[in-house]
Amino acid sequence: MEILGTTLRICVDDLEAAVAFYEGLTGASAQRFDREGVSVAAIGCFLLMSGPAAELEVLRKVGATIAVRDVDEANAALTRAGAHIVAGPVPTPAGRNLIALHPDGSVFEYVDRKAAV
Numbered sequence: 001m002e003i004l005g006t007t008l009r010i011c012v013d014d015l016e017a018a019v020a021f022y023e024g025l026t027g028a029s030a031q032r033f034d035r036e037g038v039s040v041a042a043i044g045c046f047l048l049m050s051g052p053a054a055e056l057e058v059l060r061k062v063g064a065t066i067a068v069r070d071v072d073e074a075n076a077a078l079t080r081a082g083a084h085i086v087a088g089p090v091p092t093p094a095g096r097n098l099i100a101l102h103p104d105g106s107v108f109e110y111v112d113r114k115a116a117v
Helices: 015-026 053-059 071-081
Strands: 003-011 031-035 038-043 046-050 065-068 084-092 095-101 107-111
Touching: 003 053, 015 038, 015 046, 038 053, 046 053, 065 071, 071 084, 071 095, 071 107
Parallel strands: 003 046, 065 107
Antiparallel strands: 003 065, 031 038, 038 046, 084 095, 095 107
């Protein structure tokens, strides 16, 4: 499995204030979308999320988002290595993703940029 990069996941109360800060910090513009009641803004390597407390509680359990070339390949590699696939692969606005529980208890999202077929 080829890992292309990592995105830091940050849950925030005030998305607009956080977007202004991270856009100023990175010099990049936010890419925004909503998913299941959560407003999301991707800015450089930061993924800002804001929404209902119950949704954010679940999202905070995921340590990071790991970009891979192919989620299906990641799924096979993770399973072979002993990880438990908690969810996915499923299509998202940014590509396909899955959530994996590693044997050490860490939880990570793996995402590719492939459109759903």
